[in-house]
Structure formats: structure tokens, C-alpha cells
Amino acid sequence: MLSGGDMVARALEEEGVEFIFGYPGGAVLHIYDALHRHSSVPHILVRHEQAATHAADGYARSTGKTGVVLVTSGPGATNAITGIATAYMDSIPMVVISGQVQSHLIGEDAFQETDMIGISRPIVKHSFLVKRTEDIPRIIKTAFYLAASGRPGPVVVDIPKDITAPAYKAPFDYPEEVSLRSYSPAEKGHSGQIRKAVELLLRAKKPMVYAGGGVIQGNASAALTDLVRHLNFPITNTLMGLGAYP
Incomplete structure (x- = not known):
């Protein structure tokens, strides 16, 4: 049996x-206490929540792994928006855990209450408002899956303070996999579309390869290099594709 705060820390370990990357605040103190007690996940303390999202963005770009952010409610959540938007526009995997006022105060103009779900909706792949402590493992597992699969991007998990309080404990059942009926991202390239692209290149009078950030995210730089040298075509990159070709 674990509290909601301990569940968050345990899920990050899983x-x-x-x-x-984060900055403490009242709505996430239970999570910070849990991280301090037993989590093996190092916390990088920033001086502003925007720095947390940008740092997580940079971490994800350099490692290919999902960046993780922890911010409090109200101004903590809104300060993170610019970094979330950057990750969305550039297809960077990121999970942002934001604190929220207690469940019974949502919609009551409580101190440091903001509609993080509504504010972030246009710039995330998905967002969750956790309503039960028991749902934390499933939601965090799903958030990481959504952030990194298909076209990567940021996912927000908004957790009210009472959901992470130590007074209530529930079984921790972390799912091994995620199955979403309405979400089935492609795991590999479509052979028909690839064949069509090759045919267009071979018929082109002035062929050129235009490489984007997907080459880097897919660790396909070596394959791209082999292709270009085999075809002997000129190549250029998008801004996101810089570094994809030597």
C-alpha cells in the first residue's frame, strides 16, 4: 500500500x-517528500519552472529519452507552458507532472488554481487530471507511452494535492503495457509510401534529399548517409534535422 506521492516516485523508478527537473511548491510537496524518502531518481532544482521544461527538453534531445518535469499549481504550471509548447512544436517526448489544488476546490477560484488541462490542451499530445489515487500508476504509465510513441510530444499529468497526501494509501499496481483503443501509432515505415517516395526521387529531374528531425529521433543517420551516397543526390536539412547528415 502506497500513498499517492509514493506512487508517483515509484512510477518514475519503474x-x-x-x-x-522541477521547482517545489505547496501543491506538490507530498511528491517531493516521497522523492526525498526513497526515490532513486535525482532531482535537478531549477530557479524557474520555464527552465525546468527547457532543461527536460534539452535532456530529451540529447539522450532520446523522455524528459520529466515536476511543477506546482498556479504560477508553477503556467510558467511551464513555453517549454511545453516548444516540445510540442519540435516533437520532443516530455512528461510534465503538475500539482493542482485539492479536488473539492477545483473550479472554486482557489489560491493558485489554474485550469492546467485547458491551458495546455492545444500544445500537448494528451493531458490527464488524476481523480483517484488508485489511478496514478495507470495514468503515469500511459503518459510515458503517449509521450514517446508515434510522433513524440509532451503529456501533462495534473494531480490535486489531496490525491498525493500520505493519509490515504492504495495498492500500487503498475501495468506492464498500455492498450488504448483509439490510439495505434505506426511502429515502422509504411512500405507503400516508402516505395512511392523512391519512385518520385528516381523520376525527379533535379532530385534532392530533404532530411528532418525524424532522422535523429529514429537513430537513422547512418541509414540516411548510406542512402545519399548510394543515390549520389544533394542533401539539405531542416532546422530539426541539423546534424542528421555528416
Whole structure:
């Protein structure tokens, strides 16, 4: 049996998270207490929540792993928006755990209450408002899956303070896999589309390869290099594709 705060810390360990970037605040103190007690995940303390999301973004770009952010409610959540938008526009995997006021105060203009779900909706792959402590393992597992699969991007998990309080404990049952009926991202390239692209290149009068960030995210730089040298075509990159070709 674990409290909600301990469940968050345990879930991060289950996901193999190496670092979490954040700034403490009242709505996430139970999570911070849990991280301090027993989590093996190092916390990187920043001086502003925007720095946390940008740091997690940079970590994800350099390692290919999902960046993780922890911020409090109200101004903590809104300060993270610019970094979340950056990750969304550039397809960077990120999980942002934001604190929220107690469940019974949501919608009551409580101190440091903001509608993080509504604010972030246009710039995330998905967002969750946790309503039960028992749902934390499933939601965090799903958040990491959504952030890193298909076209990567940020996912927000908004957790009210009472959901992480130590007074209530529940069984920790972390799922091994995620199955979403309405979400089935492609795991590999579509052979028909690839064949069509090759045919277009071979018929082109002035062929050129235009490489984007997907080459880097897919660890396909070596394959791209072999292709370009085999075809002997000129190549250029998008801003996200810089470094994809030597």
C-alpha cells in the first residue's frame, strides 16, 4: 500500500527515469517528500519552472529519452507552458507532472488554481487530471507511452494535492503495457509510401534529399548517409534535422 506521492516516485523508478527537473511548491510537496524518502531518481532544482521544461527538453534531445518535469499549481504550471509548447512544436517526448489544488476546490477560484488541462490542451499530445489515487500508476504509465510513441510530444499529468497526501494509501499496481483503443501509432515505415517516395526521387529531374528531425529521433543517420551516397543526390536539412547528415 502506497500513498499517492509514493506512487508517483515509484512510477518514475519503474519507467527508468534518470533525472527529474522541477521547482517545489505547496501543491506538490507530498511528491517531493516521497522523492526525498526513497526515490532513486535525482532531482535537478531549477530557479524557474520555464527552465525546468527547457532543461527536460534539452535532456530529451540529447539522450532520446523522455524528459520529466515536476511543477506546482498556479504560477508553477503556467510558467511551464513555453517549454511545453516548444516540445510540442519540435516533437520532443516530455512528461510534465503538475500539482493542482485539492479536488473539492477545483473550479472554486482557489489560491493558485489554474485550469492546467485547458491551458495546455492545444500544445500537448494528451493531458490527464488524476481523480483517484488508485489511478496514478495507470495514468503515469500511459503518459510515458503517449509521450514517446508515434510522433513524440509532451503529456501533462495534473494531480490535486489531496490525491498525493500520505493519509490515504492504495495498492500500487503498475501495468506492464498500455492498450488504448483509439490510439495505434505506426511502429515502422509504411512500405507503400516508402516505395512511392523512391519512385518520385528516381523520376525527379533535379532530385534532392530533404532530411528532418525524424532522422535523429529514429537513430537513422547512418541509414540516411548510406542512402545519399548510394543515390549520389544533394542533401539539405531542416532546422530539426541539423546534424542528421555528416
